[in-house]
Amino acid sequence: MNPPSQHPPSRAHPVRSERGGFTIVEVVISVVIVGVLLAASLRAVGLSRILQYRTMEQTRANEMARALLAEIGQKAYADPGAAPVFGPESGETRAAYDDVDDYDGFAEHPPLTREGTKLPLPSSGSWRWSADVKWVDPQTLAVASPQSETGAKQVTVTVTRNNVPLAKVSLIRTAAP
């Protein structure tokens, strides 16, 4: 007879890890990592949206500035009337402006079309456009000082939103055709 075994015969047990799942610490670390990654990706999406918005705003400002500059560029160097002055002649409003210096000191808030209707802008009251006209040296294009007739005028148009300058464009108009 065989002596009784000290060890019971081994039976087949499925191999099991001593650790049957995640510990609380592991779960907490995972949640924190997921949270950090989620926050980072949301931040990236947010920044991308802001950048996209800024680009659209900048493009719109550039288009507006060029449009107003084109309107002014179509006008004569000087008023064709009998007594031209630097600035709008008596009784002239934007619809009747006929020379470039009529626009000196021009500013609209919100910007309007020449016919007086609001431009289709988001929060149009936050936009402003303005024009400034100066006599410049026809050779160097330096601003004449003191300001007196030089035969060349520089027109500068500025577009701002919430007082932040977004676009500034200018042209030179000379008396010679």
Ligand SMILES: [Ca+2]
């Ligand atoms: Ca005029």
Ligand SMILES: [Ca+2]
């Ligand atoms: Ca004028």
